[in-house]
Amino acid sequence: MLRTNPAFLHFMEQFTASAPESEAVAIKTFAPNTRLIQQGDTISYVYIIREGITKCYLEEDNGKDYIFEFLGKGEITGELEGIKKEKCLCNIEAITSVTAYAIPHRLFAWLLINNTTFNRLLLEELAVRIRQTCIRTSYQQLYPVEYALLRLLALEAAQDIVIPKKDMAAYLGITIRSFNRTLKELRAKNILDPQGLNIDLSRKQLEEILRRFEEM
Amino acid sequence: MLRTNPAFLHFMEQFTASAPESEAVAIKTFAPNTRLIQQGDTISYVYIIREGITKCYLEEDNGKDYIFEFLGKGEITGELEGIKKEKCLCNIEAITSVTAYAIPHRLFAWLLINNTTFNRLLLEELAVRIRQTCIRTSYQQLYPVEYALLRLLALEAAQDIVIPKKDMAAYLGITIRSFNRTLKELRAKNILDPQGLNIDLSRKQLEEILRRFEEM
DNA sequence: TATAAAACGGGACATTTGTCCCACCCCTTT
DNA sequence: AAAGGGGTGGGACAAATGTCCCGTTTTATA
Numbered sequence: 001m002l003r004t005n006p007a008f009l010h011f012m013e014q015f016t017a018s019a020p021e022s023e024a025v026a027i028k029t030f031a032p033n034t035r036l037i038q039q040g041d042t043i044s045y046v047y048i049i050r051e052g053i054t055k056c057y058l059e060e061d062n063g064k065d066y067i068f069e070f071l072g073k074g075e076i077t078g079e080l081e082g083i084k085k086e087k088c089l090c091n092i093e094a095i096t097s098v099t100a101y102a103i104p105h106r107l108f109a110w111l112l113i114n115n116t117t118f119n120r121l122l123l124e125e126l127a128v129r130i131r132q133t134c135i136r137t138s139y140q141q142l143y144p145v146e147y148a149l150l151r152l153l154a155l156e157a158a159q160d161i162v163i164p165k166k167d168m169a170a171y172l173g174i175t176i177r178s179f180n181r182t183l184k185e186l187r188a189k190n191i192l193d194p195q196g197l198n199i200d201l202s203r204k205q206l207e208e209i210l211r212r213f214e215e216m
Numbered sequence: 217m218l219r220t221n222p223a224f225l226h227f228m229e230q231f232t233a234s235a236p237e238s239e240a241v242a243i244k245t246f247a248p249n250t251r252l253i254q255q256g257d258t259i260s261y262v263y264i265i266r267e268g269i270t271k272c273y274l275e276e277d278n279g280k281d282y283i284f285e286f287l288g289k290g291e292i293t294g295e296l297e298g299i300k301k302e303k304c305l306c307n308i309e310a311i312t313s314v315t316a317y318a319i320p321h322r323l324f325a326w327l328l329i330n331n332t333t334f335n336r337l338l339l340e341e342l343a344v345r346i347r348q349t350c351i352r353t354s355y356q357q358l359y360p361v362e363y364a365l366l367r368l369l370a371l372e373a374a375q376d377i378v379i380p381k382k383d384m385a386a387y388l389g390i391t392i393r394s395f396n397r398t399l400k401e402l403r404a405k406n407i408l409d410p411q412g413l414n415i416d417l418s419r420k421q422l423e424e425i426l427r428r429f430e431e432m
Numbered sequence: 433t434a435t436a437a438a439a440c441g442g443g444a445c446a447t448t449t450g451t452c453c454c455a456c457c458c459c460t461t462t
Numbered sequence: 463a464a465a466g467g468g469g470t471g472g473g474a475c476a477a478a479t480g481t482c483c484c485g486t487t488t489t490a491t492a
Contacts, residue, residue, distance in 0.1 A: 058354045066354040083343040089350055112339070116329065123328070126342040127299040133346070134305055137353050138274045138282040141389035144478080165440095173357035178479055180441060360448080381470090394449055396471060 001155040001171070002053065002070040003132070008121050009074030012048050012101050015118075021110070026102045030094040037078055037092040045102040046082040049075050052098030055167060058090045067171040068133070070095070070163065076125060082108045095167070140173060148172055149182050217371040217387070218269065218286040219348070224337050225290030228264050228317050231334075237326070242318045246310040253294055253308040261318040262298040265291050268314030271383060274306045283387040284349070286311070286379065292341060298324045311383070356389060364388055365398050 016022045027050065030036055036047055039059060049071055056077065057067040068090065071077055077092050082105055103111075111118040140148050149172060156163055163171075169179040232238045243266065246252055252263055255275060265287055272293065273283040284306065287293055293308050298321055319327075327334040356364050365388060372379055379387075385395040 058350060060354060060358045062358065064358040066357050068350055068353075080343045080347055083339055086347075089347055113332065119335065123299055123339065123342075126339075126346065127296045130342065130346060130349070131296055131302075131305055133349055133353075134274060134284055137284075137349075138276060141282050141356075142276045142278065142280040175480060176440090177442080177481080181479085184442080391450060392470090393451080393472080397449085400472080 001152060002072050002159050002161055003075050003129075004072045005074035005076070005121075005125060007074070008048060008076060008125065009050065011117060011121055012050070012074075016101065021107060024104050024107045028100055028102045030098040030100070032094050032097055035091055035093045036098070036100060037088050037090075039088055039091045041088050043078055043081055043088055044105050046076060046078045046105065046108045047092070047100040047102055049073060049077070050099045050101060052094060052096045052100075053161065054092050054094050054098055056090055056092050057170065065170045066173055067167060069129075070167075070171075076122065079108075079122065079126075095163070145172060145174055145178065145182050146186065149179070150186065217368060218288050218375050218377055219291050219345075220288045221290035221292070221337075221341060223290070224264060224292060224341065225266065227333060227337055228266070228290075232317065237323060240320050240323045244316055244318045246314040246316070248310050248313055251307055251309045252314070252316060253304050253306075255304055255307045257304045259294055259297055259304055260321050262292060262294045262321065262324045263308070263316040263318055265289055265293070266315045266317060268310060268312045268316075269377065270308050270310050270314055272306055272308050273386060281386045282389055283383060285345075286383075286387075292338065295324075295338065295342075299328075311379070361388060361390055361394065361398050362402065365395070366402065 012025075016025050028036075028047075030052075036054060037043060051073065054071045054075075054077070055067050056069050056071055057065050059065050071092070078088070080086070081088055112122065113119075139151075149168075152168060152172065156168075165179065166176055169176045172179065228241075232241050244252075244263075246268075252270060253259060267289065270287045270291075270293070271283050272285050272287055273281050275281050287308070294304070296302070297304055298319075328338065329335075355367075365384075368384060368388065372384075381395065382392055385392045388395065
């Protein structure tokens with residue numbers, strides 16, 4: 001759910017600390033609820049998140065939003081546009097306060113060609129993203145919302161973060177109404193079986209889930 | 217819907233024709249309904265489709281299938297597993313008769329490092345795939361099935377291919393029953409407005425859609 | 433503190449989608 | 463020709479989800 005990429009972050013720290021080319025890399029700051037990237041715009045930077053949490057989402061013409069993923073430390077964004085010069089696919093909006101490395105397209109292209117490590121990191125990142133997306137989409141299409149919601153709550157607690165309710169709903173592709181309803185039903189049934197969710201949870205995390213669950 | 221990548225195909229033709237390393241590349245043939253890749257398996261080849269159409273899908277524990285995409289000429293598959301050594305995410309099954317270049321992982325890794333063109337082609341392919349997936353997922357989650365179905369029919373006709381009904385349903389993430397029902401409703405309403413679908417259609421394609429639509 | 437404005441939860445109903453099942457058609461086999 | 467099997471379309475009902483709306487709570491502001 002909240003993706004991170006420590007290896008990428010580490011690379012950027014090294015790179016900005018030592019490489020002469022890295023002068024071009026700026027560090028930008030974004031306040032909560034402001035956008036790093038705006039859907040439809042043409043941009044000239046690729047960002048790598050240094051600190052904070054963002055949401056990556058698409059706004060459809062009918063006013064509905066669909067959140068693809070939450071991007072945290074070390075995640076790259078704007079890379080699709082950096083690879084193929086097209087308009088931005090989706091919005092990247094800061095949920096918490098965010099700082100990010102801003103890599104100009106020119107440098108990005110240079111890195112891809114001349115820095116094997118960087119190239120490799122990006123390749124792996126894209127591969128992971130595709131894999132995760134596939135798993136999630138399929139899961140959400142083929143299982144009842146109930147399961148997906150439970151799983152999402154578990155992930156949220158496991159990562160010890162708080163995501164606004166409306167964002168969770170948008171992530172599941174449902175309305176807040178449905179979200180609330182399902183939540184209520186789960187509570188009524190008193191079913192909370194993280195064992196069946198295929199997520200590793202410590203005892204502490206499990207308690208955390210239960211606590212949040214009651215309070216929501 | 218049916219993805220192709222002429223540039224990738226062209227590269228492979230050139231490469232197998234001239235490069236000495238390409239000895240390792242075999243051409244494999246697959247009969248309709250057989251699998252190039254089996255979900256959960258460990259493989260040692262990356263495939264690039266030379267001819268034919270395949271479907272890339274995930275089978276969930278509850279017996280349902282979700283089709284991510286239909287891969288045709290020049291599309292690569294098994295690349296996620298080639299980049300990160302993990303078990304196969306999904307099934308790749310031949311719909312028509314298929315021939316494909318089979319690239320051993322060792323050569324694949326070598327190409328990524330030593331052949332800038334290949335590296336670039338893969339990067340672009342992954343980028344396109346992510347983009348397309350995002351667009352589609354969002355569309356399917358946030359619009360009524362009716363729209364998605366209409367759009368799918370249009371795409372199918374525009375590319376002049378035939379996809380079995382059950383595969384179309386699996387692509388939309390719905391049951392055949394729902395598929396049939398929606399189809400019937402559309403026919404009853406006699407609504408078929410490809411203008412609103414954001415797909416470029418020639419007059420001939422439009423007629424083709426209408427024809428198929430009536431016959432289904 | 434009082435009051436308006438905005439966010440929130442959930443009831444009631446409408447719509448959409450899934451499940452179950454049966455009738456029909458087209459094969460094949462005997 | 464008769465019987466059986468597999469695939470297909472759709473009716474009837476159940477379940478899930480969305481839409482509309484209202485009363486309550488929270489927040490902001492004078």
